[in-house]
Amino acid sequence: xxxxxxxxxxxxxxxxxxxxxxxxxxxxxxxxxxxxxxxxxxxxxxxxxxxxxxxxxxxxxxxxxxxxxxxxxxxxxxxxxxxxxxxxxxxxxxxxxxxxxxxxxxxxxxxxxxxxxxxxxxxxxxxxxxxxxxxxxxxxxxxxxxxxx
Numbered sequence: 001x002x003x004x005x006x007x008x009x010x011x012x013x014x015x016x017x018x019x020x021x022x023x024x025x026x027x028x029x030x031x032x033x034x035x036x037x038x039x040x041x042x043x044x045x046x047x048x049x050x051x052x053x054x055x056x057x058x059x060x061x062x063x064x065x066x067x068x069x070x071x072x073x074x075x076x077x078x079x080x081x082x083x084x085x086x087x088x089x090x091x092x093x094x095x096x097x098x099x100x101x102x103x104x105x106x107x108x109x110x111x112x113x114x115x116x117x118x119x120x121x122x123x124x125x126x127x128x129x130x131x132x133x134x135x136x137x138x139x140x141x142x143x144x145x146x147x148x149x
Contacts, residue, residue, distance in 0.1 A: 009029075009031040012028075012041060012053050013051070013053075015028075015041075015043075017043055021043075022043060022064065023063070023064055024062050024063065024064070025040040025041060025042045025061065025062065025063075025064065025067065026040065026041050026042075026043075027039075027040055027059060028040075028041050030055075038059065039055050039056060039057050039059070040055070040056050040057075040058070040059045040061055041053055041054070041055045041056075042054045042055075042056075042061075042064045042067040042068070043064070044064060044067070044068050044071075052071070054067045054068070054070070054071050056070075080109075083109060083113075083123055084105060084106065084109050086124075087108075087109060087112060087123050087124070087127050088105035088106075088108045088109050089105070090102055090105035090106075109123070112126055112127070
C-alpha cells in the first residue's frame with residue numbers, strides 16, 4: 001500500500017490528474033469528513049466546456065467508465081422521483097399508512113409513462129393536456145353553477 005502524502009484541502013477542480021487516476025479514479029479525503037475516511041472521485045470530461053466529478057464511497061470501484069454508467073443510472077432514479085412527485089402528488093399524502101397511496105401513485109406514473117412513450121409526448125405534456133381539457137370543458141359547461149344571488 002502506498003503512503004499517502006498529506007496535502008492541504010483544495011477544490012476538486014484544482015486537483016492534478018495523471019493518466020492512471022483519470023482512468024481508475026483518485027482516493028481523496030473530503031474536508032470535515034472523519035479522519036482516515038476516504039472516498040474515490042472520478043473526473044469525467046464530457047466536453048471542452050464541461051467536466052463532471054463522480055464521488056463514491058465504494059473505493060473498490062476502479063473504472064471511470066463504470067462510474068459514468070452508474071451516474072446515468074442514478075440520474076434515471078432522480079428523474080423517477082421528480083416525476084412521481086410532480087405528476088402524481090405522492091408526497092402530499094398525510095395518512096399514517098402510505099403504502100396504498102404510494103402504490104397507486106406509482107401505478108399512475110407507470111401508466112402515464114407507457115402512454116407518453118406510445119404517443120411520443122412527455123408525461124408532463126400528458127398531465128397538463130388532461131388539465132387543459134378539463135378546464136376547457138368546465139369553462140364551456142360548468143358542473144357547478146356559481147351565481148351572485
